[in-house]
Amino acid sequence: MEKIAAYLEEVKKIAIAGHVNPDGDCIGSCMGMYLYLTENYPELDVDVFLEEPKEVFSFLKDFDKIRTGHEENASYDLMILLDISSRDRVGVVGDLIDSAGKVLCLDHHRTNEGAYTWFYNDPEASSTAEVVYRFLDPEKISEKCAEALYMGIAHDTGIFQYQNCSPETMCVAAELMKKGIPHSWIIDRTYYQKTYEENQILGRALIESFLFFGGKVIVSVVRERTMKFFGVTPKDMDGIVSQLRNTIGVEVAVFLYETDWLEYKVSMRSKDYVDVSRVAAVFGGGGHARAAGCTIQGMHRDVINAIAKELDLQFREHDEAVKRQEKNDEEDG
Numbered sequence: 408m409e410k411i412a413a414y415l416e417e418v419k420k421i422a423i424a425g426h427v428n429p430d431g432d433c434i435g436s437c438m439g440m441y442l443y444l445t446e447n448y449p450e451l452d453v454d455v456f457l458e459e460p461k462e463v464f465s466f467l468k469d470f471d472k473i474r475t476g477h478e479e480n481a482s483y484d485l486m487i488l489l490d491i492s493s494r495d496r497v498g499v500v501g502d503l504i505d506s507a508g509k510v511l512c513l514d515h516h517r518t519n520e521g522a523y524t525w526f527y528n529d530p531e532a533s534s535t536a537e538v539v540y541r542f543l544d545p546e547k548i549s550e551k552c553a554e555a556l557y558m559g560i561a562h563d564t565g566i567f568q569y570q571n572c573s574p575e576t577m578c579v580a581a582e583l584m585k586k587g588i589p590h591s592w593i594i595d596r597t598y599y600q601k602t603y604e605e606n607q608i609l610g611r612a613l614i615e616s617f618l619f620f621g622g623k624v625i626v627s628v629v630r631e632r633t634m635k636f637f638g639v640t641p642k643d644m645d646g647i648v649s650q651l652r653n654t655i656g657v658e659v660a661v662f663l664y665e666t667d668w669l670e671y672k673v674s675m676r677s678k679d680y681v682d683v684s685r686v687a688a689v690f691g692g693g694g695h696a697r698a699a700g701c702t703i704q705g706m707h708r709d710v711i712n713a714i715a716k717e718l719d720l721q722f723r724e725h726d727e728a729v730k731r732q733e734k735n736d737e738e739d740g
């Protein structure tokens with residue numbers, strides 16, 4: 408792995424892009440990379456592409472430079488794809504990948520299959536922002552760039568809480584903090600604060616949730632008519648699945664919202680042992696062991712049953728593994 412400078416030889420036009428429906432890590436990684444390149448390499452012509460990000464991210468420097476569409480005959484010497492999880496999830500400029508001179512993809516999704524000019528995927532990394540940091544010269548990171556990367560790390564670790572948060576993650580966050588960023592404000596403003604509508608739909612999803620598998624699984628569904636009633640869009644429902652996961656005794660939280668007639672976006676989170684990326688992969692989605700997603704067609708009851716079948720498989724595997732371990736312990740002891 409070389410620093411980003413090594414990838415810029417004979418390159419003039421660069422496009423940076425992330426995944427559809429961009430989250431904090433995706434936006435933080437893309438804007439961190441954009442600011443680093445534009446601040447340190449003014450001779451380069453750099454564009455950043457993202458689907459319309461939420462207003463809470465507008466504090467980031469150059470937020471107004473984000474492009475939500477590209478010119479018809481656009482082409483780039485280098486495309487930098489960040490946090491995409493798979494090639495078909497690149498937002499806005501997905502159709503330009505094939506014509507790009509070179510493609511550098513930095514990611515932390517086990518399910519990313521690669522096939523780019525350069526591919527650095529570290530499923531052990533907390534976030535793509537942490538991976539991006541490794542490619543930058545720490546001395547050339549400005550306070551504004553640090554804000555973006557710190558935000559990415561904070562969001563994907565559930566504010567330094569999840570199992571993906573390592574000593575290395577904390578060291579990177581500390582280095583970014585030393586740049587003088589308003590770290591506490593960033594977390595409060597972009598992660599915890601919610602609009603009235605966001606809180607309302609969260610409340611509704613919690614009230615309507617139900618437990619099964621003896622309380623190991625919690626599920627909640629939001630129909631399109633409910634979203635309309637509360638005046639919310641998918642962006643306003645980001646935090647619901649993690650709140651469901653906070654329920655004591657729950658191993659897996661499943662949150663579904665209707666995206667179309669007989670179509671649901673599924674978000675899954677697990678706590679200790681279920682690999683939800685395996686479940687998502689069965690339905691053509693992906694993600695991480697403890698956070699994954701997919702889109703499934705069908706009536707919501709059928710969608711839940713199909714997911715339940717996959718979860719059942721993993722619960723059985725887990726029970727068997729526990730039994731084997733107990734037997735071994737008995738024999739050893």
Ligand code: AMP
Nearest residue numbers: 492674675692693694695698699700701
């Ligand atoms: P979500 O629940 O949509 O926030 O997604 C959780 C994680 O899974 C994120 O890291 C996503 O990038 C990833 N993910 C979600 N949906 C998909 C999908 N359809 N294909 C691949 N990865 C996905």
Ligand code: MN
Nearest residue numbers: 430432433490
């Ligand atoms: Mn992401």
Ligand code: MN
Nearest residue numbers: 432490535563
């Ligand atoms: Mn990520």
